[in-house]
Every structure is written in structure tokens, then in C-alpha cells.
Amino acid sequence: MTRLEVSHDDLFGLHNLPYGVYSVDGAAPRVGxxxxxxxxxxxxLLGDDVFAEPTLNAFMAQGHERWVAxxxxxxxxxxxxxxEEAVHDVGTVALHLPFEVADYxxxxxxxxxxSNLGRLFRPDSPDPLMPNWKHLPVGYHGRSxxxxxxxxxxxxxxxxxxxxxxxxxxxxxxxxxxxxxELGFVVGVGNRMGEPIAAADADQHIFGVVLFNDWSARDxxxxxxxxxxxxxxxxxxxxxxxxxxxxxxxDAARVPTPKQDPPVLPYLALDPPxxxxxxxxxxxxxxxxxxxxxxxxxxxxxxxxxHLTVNGAPTRTGDxxxxxTVSGPDKDQRGAFxxxxxxxxxxxxxxxxxxxxxxxxxxxxxxxxxxxxxxSRIGFGEARGRVIGSK
Amino acid sequence: MTRLEVSHDDLFGLHNLPYGVYSVDGAAPRVGxxxxxxxxxxxxLLGDDVFAEPTLNAFMAQGHERWVAxxxxxxxxxxxxxxEEAVHDVGTVALHLPFEVADYxxxxxxxxxxSNLGRLFRPDSPDPLMPNWKHLPVGYHGRSxxxxxxxxxxxxxxxxxxxxxxxxxxxxxxxxxxxxxELGFVVGVGNRMGEPIAAADADQHIFGVVLFNDWSARDxxxxxxxxxxxxxxxxxxxxxxxxxxxxxxxDAARVPTPKQDPPVLPYLALDPPxxxxxxxxxxxxxxxxxxxxxxxxxxxxxxxxxHLTVNGAPTRTGDxxxxxTVSGPDKDQRGAFxxxxxxxxxxxxxxxxxxxxxxxxxxxxxxxxxxxxxxSRIGFGEARGRVIGSK
Numbered sequence: 130m131t132r133l134e135v136s137h138d139d140l141f142g143l144h145n146l147p148y149g150v151y152s153v154d155g156a157a158p159r160v161g162x163x164x165x166x167x168x169x170x171x172x173x174l175l176g177d178d179v180f181a182e183p184t185l186n187a188f189m190a191q192g193h194e195r196w197v198a199x200x201x202x203x204x205x206x207x208x209x210x211x212x213e214e215a216v217h218d219v220g221t222v223a224l225h226l227p228f229e230v231a232d233y234x235x236x237x238x239x240x241x242x243x244s245n246l247g248r249l250f251r252p253d254s255p256d257p258l259m260p261n262w263k264h265l266p267v268g269y270h271g272r273s274x275x276x277x278x279x280x281x282x283x284x285x286x287x288x289x290x291x292x293x294x295x296x297x298x299x300x301x302x303x304x305x306x307x308x309x310x311e312l313g314f315v316v317g318v319g320n321r322m323g324e325p326i327a328a329a330d331a332d333q334h335i336f337g338v339v340l341f342n343d344w345s346a347r348d349x350x351x352x353x354x355x356x357x358x359x360x361x362x363x364x365x366x367x368x369x370x371x372x373x374x375x376x377x378x379x380d381a382a383r384v385p386t387p388k389q390d391p392p393v394l395p396y397l398a399l400d401p402p403x404x405x406x407x408x409x410x411x412x413x414x415x416x417x418x419x420x421x422x423x424x425x426x427x428x429x430x431x432x433x434x435x436h437l438t439v440n441g442a443p444t445r446t447g448d449x450x451x452x453x454t455v456s457g458p459d460k461d462q463r464g465a466f467x468x469x470x471x472x473x474x475x476x477x478x479x480x481x482x483x484x485x486x487x488x489x490x491x492x493x494x495x496x497x498x499x500x501x502x503x504x505s506r507i508g509f510g511e512a513r514g515r516v517i518g519s520k
Numbered sequence: 521m522t523r524l525e526v527s528h529d530d531l532f533g534l535h536n537l538p539y540g541v542y543s544v545d546g547a548a549p550r551v552g553x554x555x556x557x558x559x560x561x562x563x564x565l566l567g568d569d570v571f572a573e574p575t576l577n578a579f580m581a582q583g584h585e586r587w588v589a590x591x592x593x594x595x596x597x598x599x600x601x602x603x604e605e606a607v608h609d610v611g612t613v614a615l616h617l618p619f620e621v622a623d624y625x626x627x628x629x630x631x632x633x634x635s636n637l638g639r640l641f642r643p644d645s646p647d648p649l650m651p652n653w654k655h656l657p658v659g660y661h662g663r664s665x666x667x668x669x670x671x672x673x674x675x676x677x678x679x680x681x682x683x684x685x686x687x688x689x690x691x692x693x694x695x696x697x698x699x700x701x702e703l704g705f706v707v708g709v710g711n712r713m714g715e716p717i718a719a720a721d722a723d724q725h726i727f728g729v730v731l732f733n734d735w736s737a738r739d740x741x742x743x744x745x746x747x748x749x750x751x752x753x754x755x756x757x758x759x760x761x762x763x764x765x766x767x768x769x770x771d772a773a774r775v776p777t778p779k780q781d782p783p784v785l786p787y788l789a790l791d792p793p794x795x796x797x798x799x800x801x802x803x804x805x806x807x808x809x810x811x812x813x814x815x816x817x818x819x820x821x822x823x824x825x826x827h828l829t830v831n832g833a834p835t836r837t838g839d840x841x842x843x844x845t846v847s848g849p850d851k852d853q854r855g856a857f858x859x860x861x862x863x864x865x866x867x868x869x870x871x872x873x874x875x876x877x878x879x880x881x882x883x884x885x886x887x888x889x890x891x892x893x894x895x896s897r898i899g900f901g902e903a904r905g906r907v908i909g910s911k
Contacts, residue, residue: 231664231665232663232664232665234751237748247747250747251747259746259747260682261680261682261689261743261744261746264680264682264688264689265680265689265743265744267744267747267748267751268748268751269660269661269748269749269750269751270660270661270662270663270751270755271661272623272661272833273622273623273664274622274623274710274833274834274835274836274839275713275833275834277713284713284714284832286831286832286833287716287830287831287832288830288831289652289655289656289785291651291652291655297655297782298652298655298656298785300785300786300787319665322666322668322675322756322757323675346831349831352652352656353652353656353658354747354748354749355650355652355747356638356641356642356650356658356745356746356749357628357658357659357660357745357749357750358660358745358747358748358749358750359660359748359749360625360658360659360660360661361827361828361830361831361833362831364661364828364831364833365713365831365832365833366713366832391688394680394689394691395691396691436752437752437755439678439679439752440677440678440679440737440740440752440753440755440756441675441677441678441756441757441910442663442665442666442677442752442755442756443665443666444665445665448665519832
């Protein structure tokens with residue numbers, strides 16, 4: 130037995146305790162938590178085989194009461210003597226996609242982002258926001274199979290694009306490859322068909338939060354997206370962080386959303402709608418180029434889940450819904466390069482070079498922190514990916 | 521042992537042999553084929569436990585060579601003496617969702633349908649088709665969890681709608697509930713990330729074909745769909761037929777698609793692009809109201825799969841892509857009621873009553889037949905659903 134010492138200031142201290150899936154030396158993946166610089170095996174620590182699984186899904190499906198109980202047990206166990214065989218150094222393990230993704234939906238919940246994209250994609254439109262935007266959280270389904278864990282290379286997608294002066298579309302590797310800095314929300318327990326989730330009950334269903342990079346090929350997207358929305362411009366890769374921060378760890382990070390005006394319909398009403406005070410950072414080849422504030426998001430996670438199910442659509446354990454790009458009001462708070470460089474017009478300086486969109490070899494990492502209990506701060510790890518050329 | 525007599529004229533004769541999942545008296549679901557009025561258990565018939573599974577996924581994942589070999593073995597076995605314990609009367613079994621749906625994508629491959637919808641949704645636009653429509657098969661991801669098997673009741677969805685004269689959106693049960701008569705294509709073996717499927721190889725990946733009803737709430741859809749495409753207007757339910765007709769059974773049904781002009785980009789080119797000569801019927805409360813011809817579809821299944829993966833997006837065993845509404849050039853060939861009634865303006869007579877959209881208690885069944893080998897005809901069973909009121 131051993132005692133693990135982790136400082137109160139650590140981003141992975143006792144008030145975080147995220148869940149992930151790790152393996153050592155090619156052995157079967159298992160569920161662990163991160164505690165300081167340690168990865169602690171939960172099946173060994175808590176003597177429960179639900180954590181000897183290669184994904185979090187079985188545990189998540191056990192429901193909110195179990196999540197509360199396990200979190201309490203975990204905090205207690207890590208405060209005492211821990212079996213040495215449960216403990217690994219975080220640098221010695223491989224981290225895997227922590228959950229099997231069921232359906233994946235991407236929202237568009239930042240007013241700043243939606244307005245910026247409206248101005249860029251529809252410059253002739255009098256209002257950058259569509260008439261529906263403040264009445265419902267706009268979202269669309271994406272490709273679950275393309276969700277990969279941090280560290281996975283992103284292959285530059287090829288596809289059709291057509292510039293305004295091209296007589297016909299051309300085919301080739303995307304020339305406007307971009308990121309979207311988002312948060313993803315993992316559904317632990319879904320709803321049956323025909324039984325919507327009330328906004329007030331959403332936190333009984335949302336298990337946790339991950340960082341999410343919705344890699345986007347803007348040239349492919351601009352040509353394909355009307356009238357049925359983005360498809361190939363988004364479906365090639367989406368990167369999640371390996372640690373799922375429990376929603377239970379984020380009580381201290383809850384803040385009201387910005388004022389919602391006009392008032393929302395009753396099924397979206399919460400008093401107040403709670404957002405999350407999570408500070409993101411976007412690192413491009415080692416330079417921080419943006420600091421998007423999640424607290425600025427117009428639509429709350431609970432509203433997104435309530436909307437997603439209000440028509441009776443079922444959700445399942447492992448459903449993932451993402452926020453859409455997190456952008457704040459300031460230029461250096463924009464979570465996509467198309468906004469940050471205003472469609473490529475205003476380059477940014479990255480590691481000493483003028484840059485607009487992603488080049489082969491570029492690496493992007495999203496990180497974030499949030500207030501935790503007792504004045505602590507909570508880390509989310511990172512969602513990192515490197516762009517490699519088309520095959 | 522027993523010998524099963526099924527006539528050459530039967531829609532489920534020796535040249536069809538679709539795959540499904542059945543159960544008897546609440547026992548565990550298993551894989552069977554339909555042969556005439558019989559359901560034949562494949563694990564018993566062929567002595568292979570891959571068919572003792574509750575879905576087709578394990579078998580589909582074995583790949584094209586196995587599909588060919590099993591189909592040959594099946595034809596031979598059913599021509600001879602069959603173990604009696606393998607045989608059930610089709611009226612005595614329960615039929616289940618035949619495969620676990622991985623990602624689901626819905627295309628928009630009928631020029632007639634896309635033109636009609638363009639005229640109805642964007643009446644002020646000079647061209648009913650978007651500029652991209654003839655260059656790429658437009659499609660979007662939908663909700664896999666909402667795919668249900670024929671016979672499952674469809675709960676009328678509630679949601680936001682806003683008429684052109686409404687000052688603000690209102691919430692309530694959809695008042696414009698519709699169907700879309702489609703075919704669905706089931707991917708047996710997918711592709712790895714970064715390795716697109718060539719159009720010429722698509723038939724090595726497509727396992728089979730199902731009937732598909734993409735139930736659609738037009739009022740919800742019209743208000744929500746800009747700019748990211750349909751979401752709640754479609755995500756509440758999609759009905760598939762219980763029998764997956766193997767693509768191998770449809771050689772005689774292959775026909776060239778309508779001429780594609782302008783020429784498509786090389787990754788979509790096939791010589792010729794093969795469509796399928798499948799005749800659908802839409803039955804509304806017992807009346808056939810439409811006979812959509814699949815042979816009229818502009819984009820072929822192989823082109824849809826090639827497009828879906830050309831950006832490197834991975835597909836998996838159980839991926840489902842649907843054609844979009846099948847509509848022909850004639851009014852009584854339109855596969856959605858919004859087209860058939862021109863947005864509700866021109867009611868149709870159904871069981872003696874004037875009707876536009878679906879009312880509670882209405883039942884819709886899709887059926888289809890296609891040419892099979894040796895002058896036979898192949899049936900697809902049915903995709904049936906009854907509308908019940910919102911809870």
C-alpha cells in the first residue's frame with residue numbers, strides 16, 4: 130500500500146477525479162482516474178469489475194446515484210492508503226477513447242460564433258443570425274465513427290470545393306482546414322423514445338464533460354452545406370480529450386447563461402439556465418492563439434439536451450453532444466481560425482509565422498480549467514491533434 | 521427433416537433469401553431467412569453460430585466472400601431436406617431490428633424530390649435545386665437510436681414551429697407529419713479512417729437493402745433547418761423493414777442511373793453508375809397513394825458511399841445510408857405527402873376521406889418489388905408504422 134500526495138493546487142486534485150480509459154504495455158484497456166501525475170486503476174482501487182471494462186459505458190449506464198456514490202468512495206479511497214498495483218505514472222500509460230460514442234450531435238450555442246459565421250458565410254444577409262437562432266439551440270447530427278482520442282493524427286480531408294469565381298467545383302485536399310474549440314457533454318443515461326428529458330432533469334443524465342475539437346474543412350463545408358447542413362466538411366475527424374470530467378465536479382463552475390432575450394419557450398426554461406465558467410485555451414504549434422470563455426455561451430447544456438429530446442427522440446448511454454465553437458466577444462476569444470483570421474483575411478502570428486488555416490504538420494491542442502470545490506481549480510487535460518497530408 | 525415447397529413466383533423464393541432477426545415466444549432473437557411463408561433459422565440450417573446472434577452485424581462483418589459463400593450454401597440447403605426445428609411459420613415469429621445501426625446518413629438523391637422540396641421550401645428561389653445538387657450527393661447525418669423496425673408505433677413529435685405570419689414560434693404536436701419513402705443501404709464492411717471507398721468497390725461493402733420510412737415533421741423542419749440542416753423534424757423515428765435483401769440478390773435489378781449532366785468528378789464516376797429498378801408502393805390506411813420508381817434516382821448507391829468516405833471518414837459494420845425520398849416525375853410517383861399534396865394545398869383521397877398530412881391512428885406501409893434472377897421477382901416485405909398521439 131502507498132499514500133499518494135497531490136497538492137490542493139493540482140489541476141487533477143481530489144476535487145476533480147475525472148474518468149478515463151488507459152492501458153499499460155498493450156494490456157487490455159481499463160477504467161482509471163487521474164490523480165495528480167498518477168493514473169489509478171478503479172477496478173483495483175474499488176474492487177468493482179464495472180471498471181475492468183474497455184469503456185466507461187457500463188459504469189455510466191448505472192445512473193446518477195451510482196455516479197455520486199462512486200465519486201464519494203473514490204475521494205475517500207484516494208485520501209487513504211492505495212494498493213500499489215493500482216497506481217501508474219501518467220507518462221507510462223496509453224490513453225484511449227473513454228467511451229463508446231452512440232449518437233453525436235453538434236450544437237451552435239455561441240452567439241458570437243454564430244454571428245461571426247453568419248457574416249462570413251452569408252455576407253449579403255441583413256442579420257447574421259437566422260430567425261430561429263434565439264428560439265432554439267440549433268444543432269445537427271455528426272459522425273460518431275470519426276470521434277477519436279487526443280493524440281490521433283488528423284488526415285487532411287479531400288473533397289469538392291467551388292470558389293465564387295470557379296465555373297465548376299474542383300476536387301482536392303482541403304485548403305481551408307480549421308478547428309472548432311468546443312466542449313462535449315457525455316450522456317450517461319438516456320431517455321426512451323417518446324419521453325423527453327426536462328431541462329431541469331438534465332444533470333441526472335449528463336455524466337461529464339470533455340474537450341472537443343470539431344475539425345472543419347471550410348472550403349468543403351461552404352460548397353456542400355445547403356440545404357441539409359454540414360457533412361463531409363466535418364465528418365473526417367473530431368478529437369476528444371481522454372479524461373471525462375464529471376459534471377458532479379463542476380458545481381462550483383455553474384454560472385447563469387447570458388440573458389436570453391426573447392424569453393425561451395417553457396420546455397427550455399430554467400431558473401436560471403446554468404452555464405459553465407470554463408476557460409479554454411487554443412494552442413497552435415505551441416502558441417496560445419485564443420482563450421474562449423465557455424461562460425459566454427448563450428444556450429446551456431441542459432437546454433441543449435432538453436431540445437434534443439423534446440420531439441421524443443431517444444438518447445443512449447454514450448451519446449455525445451457538443452456545444453459548437455466557443456467564442457467570446459473579443460477577437461482573441463474566438464474558437465475557430467476562420468473567425469480569428471476573418472476568413473483568412475487577417476493572418477495571425479503563430480510561432481513567428483503569418484498563418485490563416487492549418488498546414489500539414491501543424492498541431493493544435495485545446496486545454497481548459499474551471500473552478501472546483503474549496504477554491505481548487507479543475508483541469509480537463511487536452512484535446513491534441515496533428516495534421517498530416519492526404520494519402 | 522422436411523422439404524419446403526416455395527413457388528418460383530413467390531416474392532420470397534430461392535432468388536431472394538433476405539436476412540432478418542426473429543424470435544419465437546420471447547426466446548433470444550436469432551438470424552433467419554425468409555423463404556416463402558417460412559422463417560428458417562440459419563444457425564440450425566447451416567450449423568454456424570454467427571447466426572445465433574441477435575443482430576446481423578457479426579455475419580456482415582465477415583465480408584463479401586463470406587456473403588457469397590453463405591448465399592450459395594443457403595440456396596443449396598433450402599433446395600434439399602431441411603431440419604424441422606429450423607422452420608417457423610412467418611405468422612408465428614416476432615421480427616426485430618435486423619442490425620445494430622452504427623452511423624446513419626440520409627441522402628437526397630432524387631432530382632424530382634429535391635426539385636419539389638426546393639419549390640415548396642424556397643418558393644422565391646429562381647432554381648429549385650441548389651447549385652451543388654448535381655455535383656455531389658447531398659446528405660446529412662441522422663439519429664441512429666431512432667431507427668425502429670416495421671410495426672413500431674410512431675409517436676407524433678412535439679416541437680417548435682412558426683408560420684410566416686406568427687410573431688413568434690409556438691410549441692406543440694406537429695401539425696404537418698409526413699413520410700418519406702426511401703431505400704436504406706446497409707454497410708457490411710466499412711473503411712478505415714483516411715481510406716475512402718472507391719465507387720467501383722462499393723458493392724464489396726454494401727451488404728443489403730431495406731425499405732426505409734424517414735418520418736418527417738414538416739412544420740418543425742421548416743423552422744429549424746437553417747443553416748445546419750434538419751434535426752428534430754426527422755430525429756424522432758425512422759422505420760426499416762425487417763428483411764435485409766442482399767445486394768447479391770439484386771443483380772437483375774441493376775439499371776443505369778438517369779444521365780448525369782454535368783459530368784461528375786472522377787471519384788464519383790462509374791461506367792455506368794448503377795441504380796436499382798425497384799418499384800415502391802406507399803399504402804396509406806390501406807390505399808395505395810403512390811408508386812415511387814427507384815430507377816429514377818439521380819445518384820446511385822455506390823456514388824453515395826464513395827462520397828460519404830471521400831474525405832477519409834470511416835464507416836463501420838451496421839452503417840446505414842438512405843436514399844432520400846424516392847419520387848418519380850409523375851404526381852402519383854411522389855414519395856412524400858408534402859409533394860403529393862403540394863404542401864397540403866391539394867388533398868388526396870385516402871379510404872374515402874380528403875387528406876393532406878398524417879392524423880393520429882393513420883397507418884403507412886411501404887412495400888417494394890424488384891426483378892430477381894431467372895425472371896423471378898423479389899419482395900422487400902414492408903416498413904409499416906402507425907401514428908399515435910403525443911404523450
